[in-house]
Amino acid sequence: MLLRSVLASAVVVGALLSTSAAAQDAVSPEGALKAQIAAYAQPSNAERLNVLLGQLRAAGFEPSVETFAGGGRATPLQGSNVVVTIGDGAKEILLTAHYDAVRLRDGTLSQGVVDNAGSVVAVIEAAKALRGRPLTHRVRVIFFDQEELGLVGARKWIEAHGIADVAAVVNSDVAAYGDTMMYGQNNGPQSAFVTRAVQELCAERAMQCVGFPVYPPSDDRAFSAAGAPVVSLGFQDEIGAHQMWLAFNGGDDNGLAEGFTPKVFRLIHSADDAVDQVEGATIAAAGATYAALIEKLDAGLR
Ligand SMILES: [Zn+2]
Incomplete structure (x- = not known):
């Protein structure tokens, strides 16, 4: 009892100290974004879902939840995609990020910050920026569940809605720190105009x-498999981005030291994928860039 109350007061003091530090940090817009990301460190994906819905409602959106029968091969598990719709054009541009986190080997849920709460908050920022803009397309902002179980949420969304009205898809995965935007060019010839829009935007900005x-x-692969034009984006530091390029594209002569793993792959799906890895400035930049890309696609596809 006594021990417990001593521990409890120690916890309270600790909480007060860390709250005041966090409160100071949260005064800046970047600190506020970081705090928003930290909220996704939860014991379950159901709790991450609630955090996401709370943040969307606080931002003035009315998110809809689309449940689906998902799960891995052996274990069925209901999933929940979350959708926010902006504008009302006939054709759609999708802006997507998965909010689920992976289960680690010890059975606990990853804090899922770099992978992928950073993207989730960046996409919410983009949605806020796009609201009220004169768009000719309907922009559907989708937060997918069960990406970590094999792109299940994205596949189920495509199954339910089809891609006939989908003009382009912009997906964000692993956006957390640094100033370098990575984009995939391996989503089929139908996606060439989307990657070109990315390149133009990079030059303009x-x-x-x-x-x-x-x-x-x-989740981009679920869309390219269905034939939709799609790009997948991420943010990290410049050296890390180039090391990752070499690891995936450099072949046997990539020049990386034997056994070298780029930092981002040491972080994700590990206990180290925590909020201290995030830079608020990166999330703000990612949100602004994603919104600008959606506007560029909207104008170009007119
Ligand atoms: Zn991910």
Whole structure:
């Protein structure tokens, strides 16, 4: 009892100290974004879903939840995609990010910050920026569940809605730190105009961008498999982006040290994928860039 109350007061003091530090940090817009990302560190994906819905409602959106029968091969598991719709054109541009986190080997859920709460918050920022803009397309912002179980949420969304009205898809996975935007170029010839729009945007904004002929898979692959034009984007530091390029595209002569793993692949799907890895400035930049890309696609597809 006594021990417990001593522990409890220690916890309270600790909480007060960390709250005041966090509160100071949260005064800046970048600190606020970081705090928003930190909220996704939860014991279950159901709780991550609630955090997402709370943040969307706080931002003034009315998210709809589309449940589906998903799960892995052996274990059925209901999933929940979350959708926010902006504008009312006949054709759609999708802006997507998965909000689920992977289960680690010890049975706990990854904090899922770099993969992929950073993208989730960046996409919410983009949605806020796009709201009220004169768009000719309907923009459907989709937060997918069960990406980590094999792109299940994205596949189920395509199954339910089809892609006949989908003009383009922009997906974000692993956006957390640094100033370099990565984009995949391996989503089929139908996606060439989307990657070209990315390249134009990088030039216009004088951004450091790295195109990957081979880029690791995310929910984008569910869309390219269905024939939709799609690009997958991510953010990290410049060195890391180039190391990752070499790891995926450099072949046997990539020049990386024997056994070298780029930092981002040491972080994700590990206990180290935590909020101290995030830079608020990256999330703000990612949100603004995604919104600008959607506007460019909207104008170009007119
Ligand atoms: Zn991911």
